[in-house]
Amino acid sequence: xxxxxxxxxxxxxxxxxxxxxxxxxxxxxxxxxxxxxxxxxxxxxxxxxxxxxxxxxxxxxxxxxxxxxxxxxxxxxxxxxxxxxxxxxxxxxxxxxx
Numbered sequence: 001x002x003x004x005x006x007x008x009x010x011x012x013x014x015x016x017x018x019x020x021x022x023x024x025x026x027x028x029x030x031x032x033x034x035x036x037x038x039x040x041x042x043x044x045x046x047x048x049x050x051x052x053x054x055x056x057x058x059x060x061x062x063x064x065x066x067x068x069x070x071x072x073x074x075x076x077x078x079x080x081x082x083x084x085x086x087x088x089x090x091x092x093x094x095x096x097x098x
Contacts, residue, residue: 001036001055004062005092006078008050011085018042021050025081028074029054034061049087062093 011017022040029038029052036055043049056062065071082089 001057001096002059002062003094003096004054004056005094006050006052007048007090007092008052008082009047009088009090010049011087013085014049017049017081017085017087020084021081025074025077026052028070028077032065032071032074033068034065059093 008017008021026038026040029035032054034056036057038052038054040050040052043051056065066075078089081087
């Protein structure tokens with residue numbers, strides 16, 4: 001199992017960011033092709049406000065999901081959200097340890 005992890009840096013207006021993120025961006029992630037589920041957490045320490053994970057079976061599933069028209073719209077939405085709130089989005093793909 002793999003996880004596509006998004007780390008969102010700290011915006012100036014945390015509550016406004018969370019309202020928009022949770023209300024419009026996050027719900028789209030469950031609709032990515034091949035997604036096995038999503039979860040998001042609000043960070044309580046460090047330089048990030050939020051960590052979000054989308055689970056997939058393989059790296060090919062990750063690439064296939066992001067290469068669809070819908071996946072590209074989700075990526076564009078993430079970019080627009082980061083720009084609007086002046087935050088940095090770091091994206092990682094991690095594998096579960098056996």
